[in-house]
Amino acid sequence: MTRLRTVAVVGCGIGRSHIVEGYVPNADKFRLLAICDIDEKKMHALADEFSVERRIADFDDLLAMDDLDIIDICTPPKLHFPMVMKALKAGKHVICEKPLVGSLSEVDQVIAQEKLSKGRLMPVFQYRFGDGIEQAKAIIDAGIAGKPFIGSVETFWTRGPDYYEVPWRGKWATELGGVLMTHAIHQHDLFNYLMGDIKRLFGRVATRVNKIEVEDCVTASIELTNGALASFTATLGSADEITRIRLTFEHVTFESDHEAYNPGAKPWVILPRDQATKDKIDALLKDWKHVPSRFQTQMARFFDALENGSALPVTSADSRRALELVTAFYYSSLTHQDVELPIPNDHPNYESWIPAAFRQTDEVPHGNRS
Structure with a gap:
């Protein structure tokens, strides 16, 4: 037993x-x-x-x-x-x-x-699990999708002043970042998981929705090591909430279910370019077994x-890749420059991306998190 x-x-x-x-x-x-x-x-x-x-x-x-x-x-x-x-x-x-x-x-x-x-x-990257994301991953890993061309990630969520009534939220010293670090990090991880590593990023961050220290709007232009291009956009000021990931490959275009907090659960839109590709996908997924989503x-x-x-x-390597993206994002926005990855350990933001004025902190309660 x-x-x-x-x-x-x-x-x-x-x-x-x-x-x-x-x-x-x-x-x-x-x-x-x-x-x-x-x-x-x-x-x-x-x-x-x-x-x-x-x-x-x-x-x-x-x-x-x-x-x-x-x-x-x-x-x-x-x-x-x-x-x-x-x-x-x-x-x-x-x-x-x-x-x-x-x-x-x-x-x-x-x-x-x-x-x-x-x-x-x-x-924890629980959005990686579910029928939609795993079917897309299986098709890509089988070589059916072909060369990646371009992709976009949209994180349009809603957070108002009441969300920031929790004392540690919205502060550099305790939350360590805003929509880029706390919310869109899941979707950006899914993008890397499916499309590959990022080579270069030009990004912008701004605080436009709430009176907080950290950012609540971001956008970026991305170049991958495999030559594909992408755009990332995220906000906490949307009137409704959706997560949308659209990826165009040589033979297949994928689009996630738009459900904000579980985009990998339901089957994605899978658009093969021709019948031969469709036949390969159908054969691959013929005996698909249901994958429960998220934490399960x-x-x-x-x-x-x-x-x-x-x-x-x-793995921790997956988290490192996500944090390297965050590091590049903040530095690009600060300097108005492209940032090339991987980021070396002598980079100005290697030790911290938090603005110097916010790096001193009081003791933080280690209780609630939601």
Whole structure:
């Protein structure tokens, strides 16, 4: 009989979604052992809801639990780096919400620590999982789509003043960025996942929707290493909410379902250029088995990777690629210059993209996140 992997969820905001979508449907794989949050009211409410006995206010107490396998970090972004490092040093497996950390320097330190730890780290990019995104990926990986030509990513979401009533949001020191870092990072990851690595970026960021420190509107022109071109646009000021990814290849054009927070779930629009291509796609997808979306599949595949020693469904290298894009975006907007990737460790933004005036911070609560 397969042993259940024990989990502690740290943070009761998005942490609840991890439980509902990730651990409850995978009850044959995971056992929720503890809830950790400094907000005792929220911690007890979540623990009561899922009948969890251990309620922990101090993160460090989790590190000493011999019967705890996995620490799932769902705290404000500023706390991810120290918590991930502590958990890895304690030999725990780690799941961490996006953004993994707050700079290329930090992610390189995490990658170095991973090599020394017996625990494995999986960052969260839950939009990668579902029928739509995985069918597109299968077609591309099979070579049916052919050469990539051009693509666009549109993240048109809505966030008003009430969203920023949560104290850590909208601030450089605690959220580490705005729509680029917290919201569009998922869609940009999907683009890289399907189209390939970025070679050069010219970007703009602006704060136009809310009275916050960080950006809520961005746009960029992209060149990929394979020669394809792309545009990225994101805002938190849309009257409705959609996520749209449209990718044109030599033989196939793909367009995502427009649902804002789960663009990979439903089958995408797949437009083959000719009948021969359609026949290849039909043959490839003929016996397709349904892939549950978001956390359900990501957590299940994490379990399989731990059991079998196989590749993780999302890696720290994937997070590094996402953070390299963020680094280039902010620097391009600041300097009004193209930025070429990869970004070297002597780059001005390698240690931090946060404006110097905002790099000093007070202690940050490590409780709620949503």
